[in-house]
Amino acid sequence: MTGILRYVSPEIEKLLVIQDRDKRLIQLEQQLQRIPAERVEIEERAKAATSRLEELKGKARLTEAERKQLENEVASKRTQIDKWRSQQVLTKKNEEYQALAHEVSNAEKAIFKLEDKELDLMDVSEKLASEIKAEQQVLNDVNAQAQRQKETIGKREAAMKEEIEKLKAERATLSAGVDESFLNRYQRIMRHRQDVAIVPVQHGNCGGCHLQLPPQVVHEAKRSAEMVTCEQCGRILYWSGEFQAATGHAD
Numbered sequence: 525m526t527g528i529l530r531y532v533s534p535e536i537e538k539l540l541v542i543q544d545r546d547k548r549l550i551q552l553e554q555q556l557q558r559i560p561a562e563r564v565e566i567e568e569r570a571k572a573a574t575s576r577l578e579e580l581k582g583k584a585r586l587t588e589a590e591r592k593q594l595e596n597e598v599a600s601k602r603t604q605i606d607k608w609r610s611q612q613v614l615t616k617k618n619e620e621y622q623a624l625a626h627e628v629s630n631a632e633k634a635i636f637k638l639e640d641k642e643l644d645l646m647d648v649s650e651k652l653a654s655e656i657k658a659e660q661q662v663l664n665d666v667n668a669q670a671q672r673q674k675e676t677i678g679k680r681e682a683a684m685k686e687e688i689e690k691l692k693a694e695r696a697t698l699s700a701g702v703d704e705s706f707l708n709r710y711q712r713i714m715r716h717r718q719d720v721a722i723v724p725v726q727h728g729n730c731g732g733c734h735l736q737l738p739p740q741v742v743h744e745a746k747r748s749a750e751m752v753t754c755e756q757c758g759r760i761l762y763w764s765g766e767f768q769a770a771t772g773h774a775d
């Protein structure tokens with residue numbers, strides 16, 4: 525290869541430089557548009573960790589309430605037992621004494637069972653407490669990470685906005701040197717296409733929509749006497765030697 529041959533008109537050359545800025549601008553605008561979604565995603569992760577922790581805390585509260593209830597039941601049974609025992613002391617009838625003894629014994633058995641359940645619940649509470657501690661650590665990490673990510677996004681956003689301003693200023697300066705009707709045409713296509721407005725002829729095809737171009741259009745693009753557009757996609761075509769060499773029909 526002896527270097528790339530280009531047959532590009534000065535206006536196209538200028539527009540290609542503008543297009544270069546515009547492509548970057550479009551890219552930056554698209555990245556900026558994604559930022560709110562990125563922020564939402566970060567928030568969602570933090571929210572998910574918070575709700576996992578809240579769920580565990582809820583379970584712990586329920587377990588504690590249940591345990592408290594058992595404790596109350598035990599206390600009231602003990603009060604009842606005390607009453608029965610006082611009655612036992614006062615009674616003179618053996619039958620009544622035995623009946624009370626029976627009640628006391630049943631209540632004591634019930635207390636035994638309740639206290640067993642209480643111990644089980646205490647185990648559950650203990651397990652939940654350690655899960656809560658671990659989940660709290662996860663939440664702290666997630667929040668710290670979210671904070672860092674938000675800062676990074678904020679910096680990225682500011683840098684992108686700054687670059688956009690710089691590109692817009694450059695673009696304004698570059699545009700001043702371009703024929704207005706060419707520029708307007710270019711801008712209309714760019715607004716419509718949102719990617720590129722000026723494309724090279726690539727081996728007889730449009731570099732934008734990739735459809736084959738009529739020989740006459742290729743010929744006109746090569747001459748570059750006037751602005752030639754692709755009939756399929758409306759993009760402006762230019763002749764650049766770099767895409768023609770492979771076909772052997774560069775000239």
Ligand SMILES: [Zn+2]
Pocket residue numbers: 730731732733734735754755756757758759
């Ligand atoms: Zn096309």
